Amino acid sequence: MKNIKTSSFQAIKADIMEKIKSRYWAPGEIIPGEEKLAEEYGCSRMTVNRAVRELAECGVVERKRKSGTRVAHQPDRAAKLQIPIVRKEIVARGSAYRYALLENSVEIAPDGVKAKLALASNSKVLHIRCLHFADETPYQYEDRWINLDRVPSAKDESFEEISPNEWLVEKEPFSDAEHAFSAEIADKEIADILGIREGDALFVVERRTWQQNDTITAVKLTFPGASYKLISRG
Amino acid sequence: MKNIKTSSFQAIKADIMEKIKSRYWAPGEIIPGEEKLAEEYGCSRMTVNRAVRELAECGVVERKRKSGTRVAHQPDRAAKLQIPIVRKEIVARGSAYRYALLENSVEIAPDGVKAKLALASNSKVLHIRCLHFADETPYQYEDRWINLDRVPSAKDESFEEISPNEWLVEKEPFSDAEHAFSAEIADKEIADILGIREGDALFVVERRTWQQNDTITAVKLTFPGASYKLISRG
DNA sequence: GAGTGGTCTAGACCACCTG
DNA sequence: AGGTGGTCTAGACCACTCA
Numbered sequence: 001m002k003n004i005k006t007s008s009f010q011a012i013k014a015d016i017m018e019k020i021k022s023r024y025w026a027p028g029e030i031i032p033g034e035e036k037l038a039e040e041y042g043c044s045r046m047t048v049n050r051a052v053r054e055l056a057e058c059g060v061v062e063r064k065r066k067s068g069t070r071v072a073h074q075p076d077r078a079a080k081l082q083i084p085i086v087r088k089e090i091v092a093r094g095s096a097y098r099y100a101l102l103e104n105s106v107e108i109a110p111d112g113v114k115a116k117l118a119l120a121s122n123s124k125v126l127h128i129r130c131l132h133f134a135d136e137t138p139y140q141y142e143d144r145w146i147n148l149d150r151v152p153s154a155k156d157e158s159f160e161e162i163s164p165n166e167w168l169v170e171k172e173p174f175s176d177a178e179h180a181f182s183a184e185i186a187d188k189e190i191a192d193i194l195g196i197r198e199g200d201a202l203f204v205v206e207r208r209t210w211q212q213n214d215t216i217t218a219v220k221l222t223f224p225g226a227s228y229k230l231i232s233r234g
Numbered sequence: 235m236k237n238i239k240t241s242s243f244q245a246i247k248a249d250i251m252e253k254i255k256s257r258y259w260a261p262g263e264i265i266p267g268e269e270k271l272a273e274e275y276g277c278s279r280m281t282v283n284r285a286v287r288e289l290a291e292c293g294v295v296e297r298k299r300k301s302g303t304r305v306a307h308q309p310d311r312a313a314k315l316q317i318p319i320v321r322k323e324i325v326a327r328g329s330a331y332r333y334a335l336l337e338n339s340v341e342i343a344p345d346g347v348k349a350k351l352a353l354a355s356n357s358k359v360l361h362i363r364c365l366h367f368a369d370e371t372p373y374q375y376e377d378r379w380i381n382l383d384r385v386p387s388a389k390d391e392s393f394e395e396i397s398p399n400e401w402l403v404e405k406e407p408f409s410d411a412e413h414a415f416s417a418e419i420a421d422k423e424i425a426d427i428l429g430i431r432e433g434d435a436l437f438v439v440e441r442r443t444w445q446q447n448d449t450i451t452a453v454k455l456t457f458p459g460a461s462y463k464l465i466s467r468g
Numbered sequence: 469g470a471g472t473g474g475t476c477t478a479g480a481c482c483a484c485c486t487g
Numbered sequence: 488a489g490g491t492g493g494t495c496t497a498g499a500c501c502a503c504t505c506a
Contacts, residue, residue, distance in 0.1 A: 008475075033491060044477045049492080065492050066485040094251030094294075181415055183437035183457075201419050201435055242494075267472060278496045283473080299473050300504040 012041055012051040020060060020071050027073045031061065085166045086132045086140055095134040099163050102193075103129040106148070106155065113145045116208060117215040124148045126155065128164045131193065138194045144219040151216060165219075172216055174209035181205055184222075194224045246275055246285040254294060254305050261307045265295065307349075319400045320376075324368045332367040333397050336427075340382070340389065347379045350442060351449040358382045360389065362398045365427065372428045378453040385450060399453075406450055408443035415439055420458075428458045 019025050031037075034052065038045045052069055055061045063069045090097040109117065109125040117125065126146040132139050144164050146154045151172055159167065184202045191198045203223040209216045253259050265271075268286065272279040286303055289295045297303045324331040343351065343359040351359065360380040366373050378398050380388045385406055393401065418436045425432045437457040443450045 035491090044479085045492095046478085046494095047476060049494090050475090053493090063492065064485070065483070066487090066490055068491060094248060094255060181437060181439075183418070183435035185419075185433075185435045199433070203416055203437075269472085278498085279473095280475095280497085281495060283475090284494090287474090297473065298504075299502070300471055300506090302472060 009047050009050040009054070012037070012043070012048060013054060015041075016051060016055060017060065025071050027071050030068045030070045033068055085169050086142075086163065087166055090132065090134040090139060096136070098133040098136065099161075100131045100133070101128070101158075101160050102131060103127065104159050109145070113218065116218045117145060117147050119147065119149070119215070126151075128159055130159070130163055132163065138196075138224065141190065141193055141222040142219060143222070144217060146217045147215050150211070150214045164217075168209075168217060172209075172211065174211050174216055176210040178208045179205060180207075186224075190222060194222070196224045200224065243281050243284040243288075246271070246277070246282060247288060249275075250285060250289060251294065259305050261305045264302045264304045267302055319403055320366045320374055320397065321400055324366065324373060330367075330369050332370065333395075334365045334367070335362070335392075335394050336365060337361065337363040338393050343379070347452065350452045351379060351381050353381065353383070353449070360385075362393055364393070364397055366397065372430075372458065375424065375427055375456040376453060377456070378451060380451045381449050384445065384448045398451075402443075402451060406443075406445065408445050408450055412442045414441075418456075424456060428456070430458045434458065 016025075016031070019031075025031050032040070034045050034048045037048045037052070041048065052061065052063070056063045056069070059072055061069050062072050087097045087099065105127050106124050107127050109119050109123055113119075113125060114121075114123065117123075119125070126148055128142070128144045128146065130142050130144075132142065142163065142165060146164065146168070148155060151168075153171070154164075154167075157167060182204045184204050186194070186196055186198055186200045186202050188198050190202065191200065194202075205221040205223075206219070207221070208218045250259075250265070253265075259265050266274070268279050268282045271282045271286070275282065286295065286297070290297045290303070293306055295303050296306050321331045321333070339361050340358050341361050343353050343357050347353075347359060348357065351357075353359070360382055362376070362378045362380065364376050364378075366376065376397065376399060380398065380402070382389060385402075387405070388398075388401075391401060416438045418438050420428070420430055420432055420434045420436050422432050424436065425434065428436075439455040439457075440453070441455070442452045
């Protein structure tokens with residue numbers, strides 16, 4: 001509320017963050033508009049804009065034109081991993097994104113998958129395999145199993161236009177996630193898919209997500225050689 | 235070089251990205267200053283600033299006052315995660331933990347390290363190499379550089395009983411961390427250290443941590459094959 | 469000392485969205 | 488229709504750091 005001595009977007013950012021952490025502004029609540037805040041802090045709107053924009057980029061607040069800025073739900077505490085949308089990652093790097101669906105089928109879960117997803121016997125799962133390209137070069141191979149008991153609407157989505165990654169991130173919130181990182185050597189099958197040589201190094205992420213006690217999905221992401229990005233916020 | 239019709243930081247960002255991808259500006263090369271770019275794009279310096287700043291936040295370019303902005307050598311795929319104590323990880327799995335110090339020396343920072351730690355010329359750094367065992371099997375090879383300007387007390391620690399990982403986690407808080415994950419193929423040297431075969435897959439984590447604006451440490455963690463798991467719960 | 473990025477200002481116009 | 492954020496401008500001063 002009170003003016004801050006050294007007007008600066010960092011101080012304003014910290015002050016807003018403090019008001020949110022202290023629940024002075026509760027989750028879901030609308031905080032004052034940029035103009036109002038600029039007046040309160042005694043600075044220009046651009047300075048407030050930078051502060052609030054960066055908080056929005058970190059997911060602390062959500063902004064919408066006309067409605068205003070509200071405190072995000074999820075009292076995100078200790079390092080929770082964000083699950084990235086591959087398409088956005090690629091576009092953010094300035095590369096052209098292309099997506100290709102390789103397989104989309106309903107199956108009785110194989111034993112390994114049944115165990116990973118903690119499924120009952122004979123449960124049906126959706127098996128999706130697809131490929132993400134950056135500038136027409138294979139960037140990530142996605143091999144995913146979705147628990148249809150928990151996410152039945154996945155059956156009705158073709159996944160030809162939108163990847164299961166993006167679809168799930170947008171439609172299915174999760175409460176817990178587990179990531180396992182590893183390195184593998186490419187066999188012929190995966191080498192062909194990714195357009196690399198047999199024996200090349202692969203970077204593998206295996207992820208499972210839950211909503212409460214229900215497993216939503218298990219996915220194996222395979223990257224050719226190089227690297228991968230994960231962001232967590234505290 | 236030519237003006238862009240719709241002046242906007244997004245278009246400028248994309249254009250700069252394009253010039254970098256096309257190697258019009260090569261890695262390590264200095265790109266024109268903000269004022270020059272503003273003139274070329276026919277926009278204000280603030281607009282250029284936002285474009286270039288966001289590229290710097292993504293690790294595409296690196297900026298330093300006076301020296302200017304240069305194209306980054308490796309488009310950093312950065313991330314923030316919790317930093318685990320290896321010993322506790324291993325013990326938590328029910329395995330016996332053993333730690334072995336391989337090297338502990340004060341050195342003038344090599345160029346690559348100097349850049350990673352953002353050190354002044356001729357700064358001294360502590361170089362530590364060590365190995366973590368799980369049940370007497372090599373589990374993780376740690377190759378670390380510590381900024382002695384920032385953490386002078388590290389010189390007085392022998393690191394024969396406690397690993398630099400654990401020592402730093404306990405003694406040196408950090409405000410920011412960056413993780414890059416990748417896969418590599420083992421060469422003879424690292425294969426010997428980890429007791430595996432040349433050509434086997436390696437899982438590599440490169441991590442840097444900061445306290446405010448000071449770099450604390452840069453470390454490369456190498457795991458044989460498939461063994462790194464991170465669990466996060468919301 | 470001087471050049472560069474870092475930040476700020478006090479306006480402005482526009483796009484989007486909701487009421 | 489009008490309020491909100493999104494962006495842009497054309498300056499300005501400062502801080503850092505290199506030469």
